[in-house]
Amino acid sequence: MNGYFPNRTVPLPQRSISLTVREAQILALIADGTSNAAIAQRLYITVDTVKTYNRRIFRKLNANDRAHAVAQAFRAGVLQ
Structure with missing residues (x-):
């Protein structure tokens, strides 16, 4: 093996x-x-109220926590 590992990221489903x-x-x-x-x-x-918004954001982005939500948002193009 040459040490090269292909990109293993999985794109988010194409949904709005x-x-x-x-x-x-x-x-x-x-x-x-x-x-918060x-x-x-x-x-x-x-x-x-911030925590309630966080839960809604996490649900919409299918995220487990703040860092995951930010990563998912970048992947989905919500954040740039």
Whole structure:
């Protein structure tokens, strides 16, 4: 074996991922490394509301956590 490993990433299914404006705002802040508390303060919402948005974003992107959501969003073209 020559040490070359082909790209083993699996593309996301070709489906439209539709985020609300607020979900997109929160996802962008997550991608910037902003904490839930800082997101809540910046957007004038509660931390619990941020967590609810996080769950919705994770569900839409089929993600397990914040880092996975950001990776999935880049793969799907939601973030650039």
